[in-house]
Each structure stands twice: as structure tokens, then as C-alpha cells.
Amino acid sequence: MCKLRICITAEEFFPFPSGRLRRIYEVARRLAKDNEVHIYCQRYSETFKGVMDGIHLHGVGPFTARPSYPMRLSSALLMLPSILRNGKFDIINTNWLLPPLPSYIAAKLKRTPIILTSDGILWHHVEALHLHGYSMPSTIFGCMMEDIDVSLSYDAYIAVSKGARSELISMGVDPDKVFVIYNGVNLSFFDSIKVQERKEPTICYIGHLEARKNVLDLIRAFSIVQREISDAKLIIAGSGPLAKKARRMVKDLKLSDKVSFAGKVGFKKSAEIMKSSHLLVLPSLIEGFGLVLAEANACYKPVIAYDVPGVREIVKEGVNGYLVRPRNIQELADKIIKLLGDDELRRKMGEKGRRLIEKRFTWDRAAKETFKVYNHVLMNA
Missing domain, CATH: 3.40.50.2000 (Glycogen Phosphorylase B;)
Structure with missing residues (x-):
């Protein structure tokens, strides 16, 4: 060579x-x-x-x-x-x-x-x-x-x-x-991050705050989740043109004490957020691959994402996460509620996700x- x-x-x-x-x-x-x-x-x-x-x-x-x-x-x-x-x-x-x-x-x-x-x-x-x-x-x-x-x-x-x-x-x-x-995914990097999972049921979003990433749908879905799981938390990590609109929506929906904005974070901080959360959600309407989904699986976390090209090559329905019809906010909320309410299901999906990443990505x-x-x-x- x-x-x-x-x-x-x-x-x-x-x-x-x-x-x-x-x-x-x-x-x-x-x-x-x-x-x-x-x-x-x-x-x-x-x-x-x-x-x-x-x-x-x-x-x-x-x-x-x-x-x-x-x-x-x-x-x-x-x-x-x-x-x-x-x-x-x-x-x-x-x-x-x-x-x-x-x-x-x-x-x-x-x-x-x-x-x-x-x-x-x-x-x-x-x-x-x-x-x-x-x-x-x-x-x-x-x-x-x-x-x-x-x-x-x-x-x-x-x-x-x-x-x-x-x-x-x-x-x-x-x-x-x-x-x-x-x-x-750099598995050794994620394995080196040592943080405890939060006590409160926690969802995380990590990505740019722009229209195609569609974080506003997640905020709307989270408002539905709150009616079923009142102690649930949402962490939004990222910056971008929709940041102000996202913060305003959180305030209008009276979720300010339940949703935290981490701002723009580096790779170590994003890994810490993933590992401390119970699952990751990516409601993107356009994705070439969706690397953050693979990274969450590497952290033994199940994922939920909209069913779009690229994403469906990582997320296997019911195996390492769930795929949701794009813009179906009620279905997105239902899947979040299902995973947050079932510790054993999350554990099994997280383990299967990790094995998938080790094998393919x-x-x-x-x-x-x-x-x-x-x-x-x-x-x-």
C-alpha cells in the first residue's frame, strides 16, 4: 500500500x-x-x-x-x-x-x-x-x-x-x-465520559436550531408528554436562527421550569448530556445521516426520530429506537411517553443500539x- x-x-x-x-x-x-x-x-x-x-x-x-x-x-x-x-x-x-x-x-x-x-x-x-x-x-x-x-x-x-x-x-x-x-462513532471517547443518569425522566435534543432540524415539533410534543409525566425534563443543546423562537414557545407553553437550553456545546459536553439523559429525540425533516443518533446509541440510549432518508438507515423500528411519521406531534409524544415509562424497554433498546453501532458505524x-x-x-x- x-x-x-x-x-x-x-x-x-x-x-x-x-x-x-x-x-x-x-x-x-x-x-x-x-x-x-x-x-x-x-x-x-x-x-x-x-x-x-x-x-x-x-x-x-x-x-x-x-x-x-x-x-x-x-x-x-x-x-x-x-x-x-x-x-x-x-x-x-x-x-x-x-x-x-x-x-x-x-x-x-x-x-x-x-x-x-x-x-x-x-x-x-x-x-x-x-x-x-x-x-x-x-x-x-x-x-x-x-x-x-x-x-x-x-x-x-x-x-x-x-x-x-x-x-x-x-x-x-x-x-x-x-x-x-x-x-x-468514536466508541472509546464516549466510553470515557463518566456521568450519572439523571433521576428525572430526561429527553435531550442536540443539534443546530434551524428549520430543517425542526426542534419546535419536539417542544410541542413535550408539552403533551408533560400531561402524562409531570416530572419529565427536556434539554435542548445547540444554537441557531430558531433559538429565540424556541425559547418563546417554551415560555408560551409554560414549560420554562421543565426545559433547559444548554446553548452551543462541544463534543464532550454533548456526550455528557446524552449519557445523563434517558433518550434522545431528533425530529429533523432533512438528514443525510443523523450522526447524533448513532452517538446516542453508542451511549446505550434509545432514540426517536422522524422517518426520513438517512435516519432510517440508523434507526431500526422497535430495535434501537422508534421512527415517527414527519410532523406527527401526537405520535412523537406517544413514543416518548412509552420509552420514558418503561425502564426495561429503554435498557434493551440501548443495548441493541450499542451493538448495532459497534458492528456498522x-x-x-x-x-x-x-x-x-x-x-x-x-x-x-
Whole structure:
């Protein structure tokens, strides 16, 4: 197995808490053990440079704590000269939304094979579902960039789920070029977190507070749960454009003493919240994979989620959790009540979930399969 010089491009990078960024970091640091790995991304820290866990970091564009779309686009475009200055790479692996175009141009100029990793279509779904909370310019721009990304002819595509693969194919991508490589979970990290489960029946939500994640449905469902289980608690961890609306809804429903907002949390804190809770709920309307569900299962916690592509590849109905019809708030509440009221059922589902994660969703497996795709592309270049 020869050592490769690998270029990975992304808008952002670890430690921002998201499934996409966790994947890039976990796969990259494993590849870096036997290869030379360079990551180019928007500079979100004035100290973003040097080497971390064997990964060579390259921040491009001006530093800004809260970049706008024009700023993010300009940073992405600056990847092109930065990549070109850094010599010849064996392969380029880009992640959407904004980096694929400059990465593709760099690949063609350098005559380097290029792979696109997709964690699912977003903006076309936002438009189709008429989700509120996204501006019209952002939606139009997002759809345009998704169309551009898919229109480019890559040597291969990596999809994080079968659902993400189907979306690429529906947009015209050659099925023979799309490889499904699931995200993983760092089991040793979660096992190292030592916290006690709360005495009160506790539900947790961990994720960005935006329309597609749909936390407002969970708050509505929790108000129903309260009528049956008065001592139940809900922890909402995350930040985003719906934060104020979520807090206002909690106040209007007179749930302020039952719902706590943890704000934006890091990976350790999110793991502590999961482990101290009795179950995790993810009412997303759009998910490429839903990594937080796998992480909760890794903590021996059952999960409840809306039945959407990507999610249903993790959650097996009645085995490690429950799938609920999207926007069915009463059904969501009923499943929460059922799990909170049955200690033995939660224990069995949690154990089955952990075994499922150990078998199917590990970062070592994701890294090995990614490297196989790299070699497949190089052999056929």
C-alpha cells in the first residue's frame, strides 16, 4: 500500500460540532497515520495553521467569527491558488457546498483525480418543503451551488448514506461512481465520559436550531408528554436562527421550569448530556445521516426520530429506537411517553443500539473504505 499525498477541502473544520466536520476530522486523522493529508478550509481561527493529529492545516480567506455567504464563497474561491501553490497531490477529496468548484478547477489544472463527498442534498429540500427560517436569497444561492456541484464530472462520489446516494443519482450522477460509506462513532471517547443518569425522566435534543432540524415539533410534543409525566425534563443543546423562537414557545407553553437550553456545546459536553439523559429525540425533516443518533446509541440510549432518508438507515423500528411519521406531534409524544415509562424497554433498546453501532458505524471502517475508494479511483485514472 503506497503512501498518498491527499488534499481534502471543506468550508469549515473540527472542532465545530457537526456530523460533516466530525467525519472529515475522524477520517483525515486516520488517513494521516500512513499518508500525507492536507486540509484546506475557511479560516475560522487566527491560529488555524500547522499540524494537528498528523493533518496539515491550511486556512484560506480572512478571519471572521461569523462569516456571511459572500465571505464564505470568497474564502472557498481562495482555495484554488492555495492548492495550486502546494505542489502535486495524488487525489483531491472535496466536501460541499462551496469548495467543490475551486477544488474541481485545481484538480483539472493539476490533472489530479477528484472525489466529491456528499452528506445529502439540503437546499433543494428546503425549497420543496417550503421551510421557514431560510431567506429567499440563501435558498436560491444554495440550490444554484448544489446544481453546480452535481454538474461537475468527478472521478467518484462518496455518499454518507443510501439516502444521500439516491439523491445524487436523482440529480443525474452515474450510479456506478457513487460509493456509500457510513459515518462512524468514536466508541472509546464516549466510553470515557463518566456521568450519572439523571433521576428525572430526561429527553435531550442536540443539534443546530434551524428549520430543517425542526426542534419546535419536539417542544410541542413535550408539552403533551408533560400531561402524562409531570416530572419529565427536556434539554435542548445547540444554537441557531430558531433559538429565540424556541425559547418563546417554551415560555408560551409554560414549560420554562421543565426545559433547559444548554446553548452551543462541544463534543464532550454533548456526550455528557446524552449519557445523563434517558433518550434522545431528533425530529429533523432533512438528514443525510443523523450522526447524533448513532452517538446516542453508542451511549446505550434509545432514540426517536422522524422517518426520513438517512435516519432510517440508523434507526431500526422497535430495535434501537422508534421512527415517527414527519410532523406527527401526537405520535412523537406517544413514543416518548412509552420509552420514558418503561425502564426495561429503554435498557434493551440501548443495548441493541450499542451493538448495532459497534458492528456498522465505526470511524476505522469509514477511513479504510475511504482509502479503498481513493485507490480504486487512482487505479482507473
